[in-house]
Amino acid sequence: MKRPWQIWSLYALGLAVVIPALAWLTVKALELDQAESVARQQAEQEENVSRALWRLDALLTPLLAQEAARPDFVYQPLYNSTTQLAKGGATKAISPLLIEPPDFVLLHFELHPDGRMTSPQVPVGTDRQWAMENGAVSAQIGDAAERLAQLQGQLSHEKLVAELPDESLPEVLVASNLPPLGNNARLSPEDNQLVVANTYSVPTQQLEQQRYGDLPQQASDFSPQTNVPLQTIGPPSANDSLPPPQQAANPTQQPTRSQRGNATGPDEDVPQTASRSQMSSPPTAGGNYESAYATNNRVQSRGGKDLASRDAAYQSYAQQAFSQQRQSYQQVAPPETKRVIEGVSRPLWVGDRLILARRVQTGNATLIQGVWLDWEKLQSRMYEEISDLIPNPILAPVTTDDPPASARLLATLPVQLSVPTPQPIVATFSPMRISLLLAWACVGAAALAAAATLLSVVALSERRAAFVAAVTHELRTPLTTFRMYAEMLSEGMVPEADQRQRYLETLRVEADRLHHLVENVLQYARLERGNPSRRREAVSLGNLLDRLVARLADRAIQAEMKLEVDLSQVDRDTQLSVDVGAVEQILFNLVDNACKYAAGSKDRRLRIEAEVLPRECRLRVRDFGPGISKAGRKKLFQPFSKSVHEAAVTAPGVGLGLALCRRLAHDLGGRLELLDSETGCVFELSLPR
Numbered sequence: 001m002k003r004p005w006q007i008w009s010l011y012a013l014g015l016a017v018v019i020p021a022l023a024w025l026t027v028k029a030l031e032l033d034q035a036e037s038v039a040r041q042q043a044e045q046e047e048n049v050s051r052a053l054w055r056l057d058a059l060l061t062p063l064l065a066q067e068a069a070r071p072d073f074v075y076q077p078l079y080n081s082t083t084q085l086a087k088g089g090a091t092k093a094i095s096p097l098l099i100e101p102p103d104f105v106l107l108h109f110e111l112h113p114d115g116r117m118t119s120p121q122v123p124v125g126t127d128r129q130w131a132m133e134n135g136a137v138s139a140q141i142g143d144a145a146e147r148l149a150q151l152q153g154q155l156s157h158e159k160l161v162a163e164l165p166d167e168s169l170p171e172v173l174v175a176s177n178l179p180p181l182g183n184n185a186r187l188s189p190e191d192n193q194l195v196v197a198n199t200y201s202v203p204t205q206q207l208e209q210q211r212y213g214d215l216p217q218q219a220s221d222f223s224p225q226t227n228v229p230l231q232t233i234g235p236p237s238a239n240d241s242l243p244p245p246q247q248a249a250n251p252t253q254q255p256t257r258s259q260r261g262n263a264t265g266p267d268e269d270v271p272q273t274a275s276r277s278q279m280s281s282p283p284t285a286g287g288n289y290e291s292a293y294a295t296n297n298r299v300q301s302r303g304g305k306d307l308a309s310r311d312a313a314y315q316s317y318a319q320q321a322f323s324q325q326r327q328s329y330q331q332v333a334p335p336e337t338k339r340v341i342e343g344v345s346r347p348l349w350v351g352d353r354l355i356l357a358r359r360v361q362t363g364n365a366t367l368i369q370g371v372w373l374d375w376e377k378l379q380s381r382m383y384e385e386i387s388d389l390i391p392n393p394i395l396a397p398v399t400t401d402d403p404p405a406s407a408r409l410l411a412t413l414p415v416q417l418s419v420p421t422p423q424p425i426v427a428t429f430s431p432m433r434i435s436l437l438l439a440w441a442c443v444g445a446a447a448l449a450a451a452a453t454l455l456s457v458v459a460l461s462e463r464r465a466a467f468v469a470a471v472t473h474e475l476r477t478p479l480t481t482f483r484m485y486a487e488m489l490s491e492g493m494v495p496e497a498d499q500r501q502r503y504l505e506t507l508r509v510e511a512d513r514l515h516h517l518v519e520n521v522l523q524y525a526r527l528e529r530g531n532p533s534r535r536r537e538a539v540s541l542g543n544l545l546d547r548l549v550a551r552l553a554d555r556a557i558q559a560e561m562k563l564e565v566d567l568s569q570v571d572r573d574t575q576l577s578v579d580v581g582a583v584e585q586i587l588f589n590l591v592d593n594a595c596k597y598a599a600g601s602k603d604r605r606l607r608i609e610a611e612v613l614p615r616e617c618r619l620r621v622r623d624f625g626p627g628i629s630k631a632g633r634k635k636l637f638q639p640f641s642k643s644v645h646e647a648a649v650t651a652p653g654v655g656l657g658l659a660l661c662r663r664l665a666h667d668l669g670g671r672l673e674l675l676d677s678e679t680g681c682v683f684e685l686s687l688p689r
Contacts, residue, residue, distance in 0.1 A: 068345035077123035111368035195318035310411035542572025559595035598625025
């Protein structure tokens, strides 16, 4: 091939087109894979955030609903109960807030218009002594007094009145002779819907749509005023601070000790107080906020909002708490009839203090009744509740009425849930990456295969060109000799008989040379086509060499060299199963090469040595010529290894003999190797026994 660089240039051009294109596709595919992974992680995070918000609101709902629904008279340390003694009259009762303060609450307080602040947990004077004699704990009163002192002066009646909602709870006549509301009582749709209003407000239209429009319309599963599934929130459980409605509606049933609040008086009837395990778990009653969460997912698929769903569920639970509190306190309310208007409660941040406060209108006076919540304890419990969903969350107070639209807000408290941005994590062996890896592997394999194919094609083309040139040179010399000697003999130009005999002998030698050349080429072609002759026969080693020695010795005599055979009598009897013709061609090529390249040596011997081993028989052809250089060893067994120049300046041949010998040896199940030797060359043919 004259211009192999053109083929390699086209190959390189093809790689220059394919590799950058595949690299660009790889980059884009990895970017899409990373974007998909980020989107999936963000979706999972949003799902977990939504679940976390529902959990937190479910966790806080019982506490806030209970506090927002408390009647106004429990904010007094002591009050006159409507429970009648045997002799008639009223009895004094201790506020349940004093006997067993709710967990996660630091202090209940009442702020008067003149700035004076009182607390049901801090009785004074004779009230304190009476309370301690009837179940109050002195240490708790002392702690509450310290907290009241801390809060004193920090709250402004005027500012709180301006910040608290104007809406009020349904007006209630707190009197002993009021009929019970009944177990299934509910606020009428005409009554005010809100019980607790958050610092930020859910848009009214959105909230109404959430309450009345987007949630599933199954009348049997919804309260009449909000269309929120009651079973998703559940009535107060045994651990809640509200007694079951049937206990409150039965005036003859005696309260339990927990309902009595540890009071010592035998006939004192005190409502059940808040349990300290109240916040240990979200409220459950057959269902919980998780089922409401599933309902909210269906709502959001039709355009609803998560915050509005949680707010509606929160209000539904608060309204139940309001109804049940009114039932439970009917028997223990003050005997005098007075009209009290209780406002909607609202959680507020006053500095770093979390306050749940409301207006209470008694006559012309507007009081502020509130709860100082233990934010640190609440925060710790909230972190514990969502630790399995969100790592390292942040619960930050919201002090503005207009929080960011993207803020993850609680429906129960003015608190925002912040979560760290998910780091893009792409699996090392994602399907996309595996596909790209396989694609690159295929392209690499294809490129290597193409390069190997081109290399073999170019090498074969070059070998064929060298072969044609060498064969042409090898054929030209004997053909010229044939033509010249034939013309001389045919024209009678050689009168002497001896001279004619020499010419005829020369023609015979050249004919043998051509026959040997053609036989090598044809045999190699058969091996290349995978169609070698396999005419094997059983023969002894001695018999094999006897059949070959005559021809080999004749070739040595032509080169004026002497052939020696070193074979013991024991080795002669060794039996082999070989193709005799193939072995003859291998040994003749080896002897022929020795005659060509060692003809000028001083020691003109050629030796054939035999060594019999248990598994194989080794035949060595040794000469004492100049040997082969290291450069010559590299391409010694390559076919057509001679160029035109080499064929012209070296011994005759086309460089095919040794390559053919190795292929024939391999076909016989043996091998042909060049052994190291101090002088000359030693070729070893190994044949299996």
